[in-house]
Amino acid sequence: MSDVLAELAKVLEARKLADPDESYVASLHAKGLNKILEKVGEEATETLLAAKDLANQAESNKAAAKSDLVYETADLWFHTLVMLSHLGLGPEDVLRELARRFDLSGLVEKAARQQHPG
Numbered sequence: 001m002s003d004v005l006a007e008l009a010k011v012l013e014a015r016k017l018a019d020p021d022e023s024y025v026a027s028l029h030a031k032g033l034n035k036i037l038e039k040v041g042e043e044a045t046e047t048l049l050a051a052k053d054l055a056n057q058a059e060s061n062k063a064a065a066k067s068d069l070v071y072e073t074a075d076l077w078f079h080t081l082v083m084l085s086h087l088g089l090g091p092e093d094v095l096r097e098l099a100r101r102f103d104l105s106g107l108v109e110k111a112a113r114q115q116h117p118g
């Protein structure tokens with residue numbers, strides 16, 4: 001797993017026991033799953049707006065919009081990691097699933113899913 005994701009996962013685990021007044025992550029856990037999901041939804045919306053904005057910029061003007069999209073995607077990844085952590089999962093679980101899909105064409109995988117739904 002990427003060092004950054006592994007390190008962040010450790011910090012997120014530790015923050016489950018932290019004081020909500022001193023830790024943003026602990027404050028999200030204290031507010032509960034619905035608040036965490038609300039943040040994931042907000043960050044997903046901000047990410048897609050940033051992607052559309054980047055696509056609409058002239059070539060000479062894309063640098064700032066690229067930075068914005070990276071920033072929003074980091075917020076989205078971060079909040080999805082908090083969601084996974086809240087539910088007893090971590091980035092290693094998602095990376096394992098992505099690794100399992102190596103060499104599996106997305107179209108072949110989709111056809112297999114349609115033959116065996118669920």
Ligand SMILES: N=c1c2ncn([C@@H]3O[C@H](COP(=O)(O)OP(=O)(O)OP(=O)(O)O)[C@@H](O)[C@H]3O)c2ncn1[C@@H]1O[C@H](COP(=O)(O)O)[C@@H](O)[C@H]1O
Pocket residue numbers: 008011015022023024025026074075078
């Ligand atoms: N990577 C992040 C990270 N990315 C984004 N954020 C926070 O996520 C929030 C999202 O931004 P918003 O503008 O939507 O937040 P807001 O308006 O304050 O939030 P709401 O009032 O809407 O809930 C901001 O407060 C950001 O600071 C993060 N907070 C923490 N981390 C990591 O988590 C670690 C633990 O953080 P603490 O728990 O705060 O110590 C940190 O050391 C970082 O490594």
